Amino acid sequence: MGSAVAGGVLLRQLGKGFFVSSAAAPGRVMGTGFGPARAAAAWAWRPARFGSSLRAAAAEEGEKVEANRGQAGKEEGKEKVASYWGVSPPKITKPDGTTWRWRSFMPWETYQSDTSIDLEKHHVPSTLGDKLAFWTVKVLRAPTDIFFQRRYGCRAMMLETVAAVPGMVGGLLLHCKSLRRFEHSGGWIRALLEEAENERMHLMTFMEVSQPRWYERALVFAVQGVFFNAYFLAYLASPKLAHRVVGYLEEEAIHSYTEFLKELDKGTIENVPAPAIAIDYWRLPPDATLRDVVLSVRADEAHHRDVNHFASDIHRQGHELRETPAPLGYH
Incomplete structure (x- = not known):
């Protein structure tokens, strides 16, 4: 010094x-x-x-x-500020007065999933682009089935690391487009970024349920790197095709979580108590279990399915997303 x-x-x-x-x-x-x-x-x-x-x-x-060293020594016993910016975070409490302990989301961002949403809805591929998107997703599902088989906890973890990419990429490109054209987005930027954030919270939840192994983490790096760049280019080339691919990906996600629920009901997978982060995020009851979490996640995926198929239909009709208001969010 x-x-x-x-x-x-x-x-x-x-x-x-x-x-x-x-x-x-x-x-x-x-x-x-x-x-x-x-x-x-x-x-x-x-x-x-x-x-x-x-x-x-x-x-x-x-x-x-x-x-200064002497002053620091005097204050050594005091509580240190644990914040990236060196600013003490505000004290946030729940409605019951207890301290809010999460920093990845706030109390006003929580909601209850609509589990009554139609899970059987399927977009029948009619155009060449629809068929290309449908069979691309089917081909991508094959190696996933072989690798994870019936380890649905780890499968969900891998699925969510990929599922959080499209919303962020689409929101980013629409954001830049809005800046270039000096025009509004019709709420679609927020809708897509909200989708990405929701998928990220799915991942934060399943990280509590399954502890991924080192090679699964390495696979996440590889798959996410390839998928991010491929989806980025696909969205630049054809937003209609990109949204259709995500719509079919969400249909596959609904199928995967339905199989997850079957294994839970058969007792093959232990129906453990729900992680605390899931209870607060989806406003689940204190005695909620993993099955309740999977039901909420599956309902979210059904919502993503409808939003992305709707976005693709708008582009097919020759309209831009800004011309049609975005659907309501999750809250």
């Missing part, structure tokens, strides 16, 4: 000495050329007390550092 302080003081004093000497002796420095002889003459002009000034300033800086 002492050497750093002395170095800082040295730089400041050198700067002062240089500019003072330049101003006081313009004939020596500001001539037609600034060669070595003129530089040497300019520096020779600096005050003889420069060394003593440097030592005095360094001593003063050292005293300030020591004083």
Whole structure:
């Protein structure tokens, strides 16, 4: 610390000495050329007390550092601020007065899933683009079935790391488009980003249920890297096709969570208590179980299915998303 302080003081004093000497002796420095002889003459002009000034300033800086250390030592026993910005976060409480302990979402972002939503709805592929999207999803499902088989907890974890990408990519591109055209988005930017956030909360929940192994984490890196870039390019080329792909992906997600529920009902998978984060996020009862969580997640996926098929239909009819208001969110 002492050497750093002395170095800082040295730089400041050198700067002062240089500019003072330049101003006081313009004939020596500001001539037609600034060669070595003129530089040497300019520096020779600096005050003889420069060394003593440097030592005095360094001593003063050292005293300030020591004083700060002493103050820090006195406050060492106090509670430290745990915040990225160094600002103490506000105290947030639940309606019952207890402290809100989550930082990934706030109490006003919670909701209750509409589990009565139609789960059997299916968009029958009619155009060439629809068929391409449908069979692309079917092909992508095959390696997932082989890798995870009936380990539905880890399967859900992998699914959600991918499912949170389309909403963020679509929202990002619509955001940039809105800025370029100086026009509103019809609420679609918020709807897509809300979808991405909802899928991320699914992942935060299933991380509590299943602890992924190292090779599953590595697979997430690979799959997400490929899928993000592929979906980005697909959305640039054809938003209609991109939304249709997500619609069929959500249909597959509904199927996967339905199979998950069957395994829970048969007892193959233990119906453990619901994670605390899921109870607060979906406003579940305190005695909720994993089955209640899967029901809520499946209902969310059905909502994503409808939103993305609807978005694709709008593009097919020749309209842009901004011309049709976005559907209501989850809250």
